[in-house]
Amino acid sequence: MLIVSTVLVGLMAGLFFAFDVSVMPGLAAGDDQTYVTAMRAFNKAIDGNPLFGMVFLLALAAAVLSAVLEFRGGRRAVALWVGAAAVAYLVVLLITFTVNIPLNNELADAGDVTLMKDFEIVERFRSTWVTTNIIRTLLCTTALAGLARALLLHGRTAR
Template sequence: MNPEHGADPEHGTHPGGAGRSAADRAAGPLLALSTVLIGLMAGLFFAFDVSVMPGLAAGDDRTYVTAMQHINAVIDGNGLFGGVFVLALLATAAAALVEYRKGRRGPAGWAGAAAVAYLAVLVITFAVNIPLNNELADAGDAAKMTGFAVVDKFKGTWVTTNILRTLLCTAALTALTRALLLHGRATAR
């Protein structure tokens, strides 16, 4: 096709999607999927920031330990959560790669930035939050606990790093929104 008639051979885009490669057709859905998955994670972390953790902090330490042990056990055993948690990074990185390979540097850069921000969330989770969750689980039955030093450590560090995870997910979500907008503009030509 002649570029004067709407085709963009350099980027593989054609009006109406005719003649687009499978990778080109995958970019938009990957960006949309990434945005939804990162949004779900941002919402989960935000809910802990504004309701779960303040609500638990208002009670006594035994209730705090028991509730967090139950919450962590449910999350750890939840395949849907695990899938969203991991797939968010994979889909975002794949979207960035597809956009980059198609020569769409704007969407690729924003999706790449989102992947880096979300990767930081995973690093924080595995380096800080999960070990704290494990310490809390190892403390045993809250009804039999005599000291709550583990709770003080948990409250201070876990809550702070969760706020950081919320901010990083929100940054990733913002970057993906920008990537989607730029992708739409690039493929509408």
């Protein structure tokens, strides 16, 4: 279970990182209409993908279950690292549900992009969304590092 949680959190860290270093800078280089159209398409693809939803939510469940199993197995130091990783990932979920998803919905509800005259929504969206995504990347990477440490400790105690 510890390996599963590490892989799932790693996948999420990689996704957030990819947005930070390629997707968002690439979109920022284009015009506002393209930005809105592309972000809507990304969000629709992610929202409609059950595999994404499964990885996104199961990462936390797997980490919590791993922490419980490690604790019950008497590996308290391992459980502590996994628990800390689970908390970091929980904060990622909270940011996503309270900031990023509402922003995505606001952008989706802004109307026909070809009729938009005022693209103020794009700047508001971009500044907040990019900042919170960087925070999600850092938190996911922190969780991944904690899980990697837990794997190392688990391997040492299993010998």
